[in-house]
Amino acid sequence: MDINCGTYVLRNAQSAVEKGKLQEEDIDRALHNLFSVQLRLGLFDGDPRNGQFGKLGPKNVCTKEHKTLALEAARQGIVLLKNDKKFLPLNKKAVSSLAIIGPLANKANNLDGDYTGYPCDPQSLFEGLKAYVEKTSYAIGCLDVACVSDTQFHKAIIVAKRADFVIVVAGLDLSQETEDRDRVSLLLPGKQMSLVSSVAAASKKPVILVLTGGGPLDVSFAKGDPRIASILWIGYPGEAGAKALAEIIFGEYNPGGRLPMTWYPESFTEVSMTDMNMRPNPSRGYPGRTYRFYTGNRVYGFGGGLSYTNFTYKILSAPSKLSLSGSLSSNSRKRILQQGGERLSYININEITSCDSLRFYMQILVENVGNMDGGHVVMLFSRVPTVFRGAPEKQLVGFDRVHTISHRSTEMSILVDPCEHLSVANEQGKKIMLLGGHVLMLGDLEHFVTIQIY
Template sequence: MCSYNSVNGVPSCANQDFLNKTARQQCGFNGYIASDCDAVGNVFNDHKYTKTPEETVAAVLNAGMDVNCGSFLSQYTNSAVMQNRVSVDQIDRALHNLFSTRMRLGLFDRNPKDLLLYGRIPPNEVCSQEHQNLALEAARKGIVLLKNDHKLLPLSKNKSMSLAVIGPNGNNANVLQGSYFGPACNPVEIFKVMQSYVGYVSFLEGCVDGVNCTSATIDEALNFAQNSDQVVLVMGLSQSQEREEVDRVHLELPGEQELLITNVAKASKKPVILVLVCGGPVDITFAKSDRNIGSILWAGYPGEAGGLALAEIIFGEHNPGGKLPMTWYPKDYIKVAMTDMNMRADTSREYPGRTYRFYEGPTVFNFGDGLSYSRYAYEFTSTTPTMVNLTQLSTVKTSMGFDSVNYMSVDDIEGETCEKAKFSVTVGVQNSLEMDGTHPVLLFMKPTERKDNGYPVKQLVGFQTVNLKAGEREEVVFELNPCHHLSTANKDGLMVIEEGTKDLVVGNTEHIVNIGF
């Protein structure tokens, strides 16, 4: 599918390099290419890339697009043919790509609803127990524990305990779904799930207009907090703040959410638990350093089973193991120009870079952060090499960078040669506490010395998930391909393998590998 964006001034649906050269020639794609809905109209109306509708039809068909989601082609293709801008052969090609794909799927053999395995799926199968279990598993694994001072979590299940759930996302099952979702199977609000764990649960939205929170009902919230044994604040964002065609203009929590959180935390009998329901990062530096906020959970948009998964984690029925999929930047990061697509930091113009691989400024949380109720220890085993000798690549010409370091261009190395140069990294992982856990093991590579050569601060080269019982140890093996995992893009955009030492990093454990030619 080609979408609404343009790259280097060319709208995606009119970009022959992407649709034809990359997708079809390089990747061997033999299906049909469809536009996002009304993306063809955008080429003409919004990008102003073409002067007439007929010229637009020619541009997208010449680029390799086959199917238009929308009415633009149905309105203007005939006139484009009449003006000799589009040939019948081009239309035949688009139809061939569409119908040959549908034929391969068997859609013309007989009634598709009778033919296909997924042609008739009744609601009871959609909402089967197996599917609901899968939704719960996905929610459990996606929730990230970001702070847990003094082991506040998990809470004890206590029928004599009173719990206050405060926040605009605490009693809203829809917000947990995120964007673009169908009818959910038995969605339950966080507040309602909590009622099965403790004796008394009260709920207060805390904001007069949902997550926008232009006005917080702080006095009422303080009363709830002071009269409860424990407080769970369920804050964050919703589709009113972040969705298709709606972008945030800041990285802070909306409105008076921060004011509500800090006041409730200060008034509560015990440190509070902060749950954030949101897709993108938010700057909650204030919460990280607030002693009255004992635990922070990021739920993302966890889906129909998100309320149950959160309750299971809060009350210790599930050990959290999720990791952040993105860096959380401080609020000042919005000063970086949205149109500046440079990845690498540039101190000469105070540009901090983008993504965990190149960003060199302060962070709220980092890509890959995530705590657990267990403690995991790592060690690189003796079978992990300290020297990776790539002499088998010696037929490849080496070059010298401006920093006098030899390197090989990956483009000059044959794929079979790269396969022969593979090596294994073995990491021992031990669950050293008394709770079973599921734990993602993230293997990073970083240079032993930071140089001004444009190479990443670090980069993820592999990850595996292990299920460890309390006290159990297991070894995980990463197969590394030098061309894929030891290469980096230099300042000229070439993927190169550089001679010298690299650090392999898991958690706080490092292993130095020397790469020689």
């Protein structure tokens, strides 16, 4: 009742009340919460134009500072998923002509996504890229994002054949994913896949595929196609997305974004969306959900993302052993002594009286071993001892973005809270900390931390 954002409650609440499934006090509670927030915002204090926020307008939103922030957010959010033979970045001086193809390429409002205000200076991807290459042409390819017809393919193919380089923009917009509109497939809508492949076959050089939208896509066809050299996911990058994309394609900005979700294959849609079990169940062919538990094939994994440069890690400091003896309650210590600590496999988190005393920082050296400066998101994962049934494959401990300079190193640290990051939920839903060897994973590096009673 409190957080419904679509029309479900509007369409079904009265029927639910009449059937006794929804009580009046539930509605009263939701309304109390709603009106409480509105009262705090001053929406009942007379003319809102005279209130605390009444004078705010475009001049307060469209400031230089805010526009710069929007651009930086778009830059950092773009994810480079594929870049065969370092096809990107392009040298704009060497690009004589450029073709931009796709129904999403020449509509600025498609970049905003849902729950957005009015953009200050909206710009389409076509406009942003044309600013870098004067001889830039455009073909829609599909009449809309649903792409139910291929009648515009031939025009797109002609434009692609004439251009020196080709960028195809495909993916999703709010006609495909929004409140009350769920996708039934992870593939590109309609004939978009065919459009991408047809253009790639006609192009003189391998093409660049730009993907839009907020959800995962099964683009296995493009991932394995050598005629598609590079794949960029831009999500819904906002009004500055066109400039950010152009900067990345032409090497003015080094991409460093990471995927915020797992991209499952189309076969995952066979799993019932009402099955909310996180853990896999091989006995019934259930692969689990999320990067923590999913055991099936992935198109692209959570946290995936490439750069125009390369990085190496070195762990400068982190403990190899943690003792819980000084962090347990007296009753817990007595119980452990009575049972024999060597037979214990875990400790309940609520038995630990001082989680703060167990925290530590992993000190990390990040070296940019390539030829281009750039930001890099360092992600630290943990894996618990394998003795626990239903343990996650891995779980994120923390992450941070660092700016690196070519052929130089940068030091950073990530806080590890064992009570939070090295614990799991058992079958009863209670958080426990497993004793024994835990693994902290940093790229290809592994660091072992043994948790023991004494």
